[in-house]
Amino acid sequence: MRPCLLLALATLCVLPACRKSPLLSADPLPDSSRSLATAASPALPAASAPIALPPADLSGSMTLERALVLRHSVREFEPHPMSPAQLSQLAWAAQGMTDATTARRTSPSAGATYPMEVYFATADGVSHYIPGRHAMQRISTRDVRRSLTTQQAVAEAPCVIVLTTVTERTRKKYGERAERYVAMEAGHIGQNVLLQATAMGLGGVPVGGFDGDKAREVLALDKSEEPLYILAIGKPAAK
Structure with missing residues (x-):
């Protein structure tokens, strides 16, 4: 069995656990953490670090x-x-901080309200990206990719990114x-991720064909948070 994301990152710094309501304003520097729902994985502690x-x-070779x-x-x-390096780069492209003083991110947000949250679903489970710490917080040990949508690309992609909005x-x-x-911001993030992946x-593909209520249930989100956009990302298969 492949090691889970936490084990893959075991040599990295473990940060203090952070639990905030998703309704907390994102000004000017949020940790973008949400209250963890243990229903996503009954065996997972309520507050994983x-x-x-x-x-x-920041010095890629492709223009x-x-x-x-x-x-x-x-x-x-x-x-x-x-x-871990690839996940880090994709997370940074989506919502990474570019200025610690102003807490600005890689994608624009109306009034710096930052309503978007970013989740990574892999074979090892689901993790939530925390921009203010450039960290991942695992919220489930389940492989939920096939449960998010019926599209084969999502089921088979090594990395599935789900953008949600509060x-x-x-x-x-x-x-x-x-x-x-919010719709504009989701588009900005999606294009950032696709260009960074390239x-x-x-490679990757944006996916809008999914049941929002089902995706919310799969990710164990509360009603204030809505799944909006899915991206399937991975190394293109050889032809």
């Missing part, structure tokens, strides 16, 4: 223009699991416009 990720590589040219939807993947964070500031701003020699 976040595990620090390797630093993101943005080249990544734009090469990016295309990939639906068939090699079965190899993702390394829209109330943005609604508090912008009212009815929040829905539009630059890493990986």
